Amino acid sequence: MASKVKVATCSLAGCFGCHMSFLDIDERLLDLLELIEFDRSPINDIKTIEGIVDFGFVEGGLCNAENVHLLKHFREHCRVLVSVGECAITGGIPSMRNHHTLKECLYETYIRGVGVENAHIPDDAELPLLLDKVYPLHAVVRVDHYLPGCPPSADAFWHFLTELIAGRDPNLPLQLLRYD
Amino acid sequence: MSQAVTTQAQESVQQILQKHPRDAGELLQILVAVQHAYHWVSEEAVGLIAEHLRVTRAHIRGLVGFYSFLSDSFLGDYVIYLSDNITDRMLGNKEIGKYLCSRLGVKLGRVRSDGRVSVHFTSCTGMCDQGPAALVNGRPVTRLSRERADRMVDLIMARTPVSDWPPELFLVEDNFRRSDVLFRRAFEPGAALKSALLRGGDETLKAIQFEEAVDPASGIAWKRGADETLKELYRSDLRGRGGAGFKAALKWEACRDTPAPERYVVCNADEGEPGTFKDRVMLSSYADMVFEGMTLCGYVVGSSQGILYIRQEYWYLKAHLEAVLARRREAGLLGRNLLGTGHAFDIAIHWGAGAYICGMESAMIESIEGRRGKPRKRWPLPVVAGVEKRPTVVNNVETFAAVAMVALKGGAWFAGHGTMHSTGTKLFCVSGDCERPGIYEYPFGVSAREILRDCGGLDAQAVQVSGPSGTTITQQEFDRALAYEDLTTVGTFMIFGPKRDMFEVVQNFTHFFQHESCGLCTPCRVGTSLLANLVDRVAAGKGSPLDLEEVQRISHLMKTTAHCGLGQSAPNHLVDSLAKFRGDWDKRMMVGGFEPAFDLDASLEEARQLTGRDDDAAHL
Helix, strand or coil, X not given: CCCCEEEEEEECECXXXXXXXXXXXXXXXXXXXXXXXECCECCCCECCCCCCEEEEEEECEEEEHHHHHHHHHHHHHXXXXXXXXXXXXXXXXHHHHHHCCXXXXXXXXXXXXXXXXXXXXCCCCCCCCEEEEEECHHHCCCCCEEECCCCCCHHHHHHHHHHHHCCCCCCCCHHHCCCC | CCCCCCCCCCXXXXXXXHCCCCCHHHHHHHHHHHHHHHCCCCHHHHXXXXXXHCCCHHHHHHHHHHCCCXXXXXXXCEEEEEECCHHHHHCCHHXXXXXXXXXXXXXXXXXXXXXXXXXXXXXXXXXHHHCCXXXXXXXXXXXXXXXXXXXXXXXXXXXXXXXXXXXXXXXXXXXXXXCCCCCCCCCCCCHHHHHHHHCCCCHHHHHCCHHHHCCCCCHHHHHHHHHHHHHHHHHHCCECCCCCCCEHHHHHHHHHHCCCCCCXXXXXXXXXXXXXXXXXXXXXXXXXXXXXXXXXXXXXXXXXXXXXXXCHHHHHHHHHHHHHHHHHHHCCCCECCHHHCCXXXXXXXXXXXXXXXXXXXHHHHHHHCCCCCCCCCCCCXXXXXXXXXXXXXXXXXXXXXXXXXXXXXXXXHHHCCECCCCECEEEEEEEECCCCCEXXXXXCCCXXXXXXXXXXXXXXXXXXXXXXXXXXXXXXXXXXXXXXXXXXXXXXXXXXXXCCCHHHHHHHHHHHHHHHCCCCCHHHHHHXXXXXXXXXXXXXXXXXXXXXXXXXXXXXXHHHHCCCHHHHHCCHHHHHHHHHCHHHHHCCCCCCCCCCCCCCCHHHHHHHHHHXXXXXXXXX
């Protein structure tokens, strides 16, 4: 049997909804595991990719410095990088803060917010710094494929992955791109 | 600050409204008049117009937002638009713009705080042979220099009304450098119309006086004259000069044969293709020929109403054109009783308000009917359902002028010039790097090299044929023929000398299309913006091979899926440039992989300031 395809996944500024939807492929997950092997992923809690994996699936946009580091790590270690879901592709819900300055956002949350005590903006070096705006993935690295949806349906994930594994361009059929 | 003090004989909105019938189709014409009187369309004016025409305020605001020369905020007593075609740029319009802004103490695109003046850039104003050019309160100033800019500034500082500015500032030259068979001799008003009418009489009739030949009692002669004129048009094999090259006679016959109570004849004088200015020269010096061509069309297809749709940039020709029309009415060449035959034909002028898309015939018809200039569905064609859903012939200014000569001298004579599939002669608008820019008339089939030789531009590295939507040709291609058989052209001929950076040309054109896309279809609306972004990325030294692949991919997508010719042809220049002038791209390309679209470290600056951090993790 040919060696399994290696897949890594991560979630940046997203809600993990895409990962949850992926798990909705249900019992097909067992068929999938015959074909793929997970590298770094929240599914197995491996934190870094060693060597090169075949496919990287990234959920969520970029809102802070840590997101940028992790995305670059994925780009360097994934042969094919897929931008998954609304937030990764457009910035999504988190990018609604782009209508305001970062200062306005942080003041609203940590200074002027209702019930805030000891008001100050968190400045611990452990915390990743926030970017001025939320950006889509392709603004920072080259992206090979986009898997749209909020979230992409389980069937969309299944179709997309199986096409990729089969070595084809994963074009989603129309019914998997309809959201109404 | 709501009133433009420089406008003479300030008309109230009510006065303007009273001049126009209560017809929603008049909306654009009313807005143009209001904009000229007040230098903006205020909410108050919107309300009055909405009430008068019984249309919604949203509809009116929709038009104000669509057309470049309409504005929903006051633009100042003096409104300066600098033409921003690549030929203007090559002549230093950016420096002039900066100089004007600094001398006037105004920021580009903003009104000075005292409401005196604002300075803007606009798409090509059709003065490419005498740039850099500008429009000041609708009047063209050509050959802008620091000295001329100084004079403008002084006049504005002294609050001198534009109507009192020295006329030499507004001098516009024809620069008609070479004429061939169509424009060699002065055109005698009425001559072509009389020839057409005479075709209705037999040999005996021709021998007697003209007035007797077209006896109003005899409808037969009238009808026969129209049929014979159409036959001459078929013999001439005249193809439309607007670019597509559709046979005029076929179009006219289709219009004539579509049953309808009324038909329209529309003359397309919206020449918005950057680098094109022949319509300006035609309408300045050969207006009779154009109007006579339209009248002949009315005669042949059975229409009594002609419409000249002319771009806002040529507003300064208004008085002249109206005078020519009035003179023709007096001479019986227009009006209710054409040459005493009892038949009617008249011409109304419709003004555009700054929209390249309105050169596209169905968008123009929408604009004529007082809406945003958005192309209609391809079918039915205007010859079947055009203005007010009536059969409509839309031809270009130059086509109608050629029609007049066909009627006068016959189709065979006309077909004797040019090439097999491109009969007659063509006007070329020569601009850019050459000694003698201007209008040149040649028989179709002339080579680019011959034009370059005549205008003194043989050392060129490239010529943009037919404008940004046309073809970029290199030195190796200068022997190609300008005709429908080879290089199709509307006549635009922009020359780029050996030292020009062809990437700057691309950047100018790409932004032009981004601005002018009407927004109707996604491939064009989004595609033109994506292309402009990608080109800017390359300009900023951040372009990667992937970006060029993306340019090719989007170009292909637009060419194959855009709704109309604008989107389909907008990427032409990019594809040409990438194939032929790759060097000017490559020197800007980033070496290696992929560069983020923004400065990563700078994007953390705000957070650094808010938290006071400057540790390693606070940088990217």
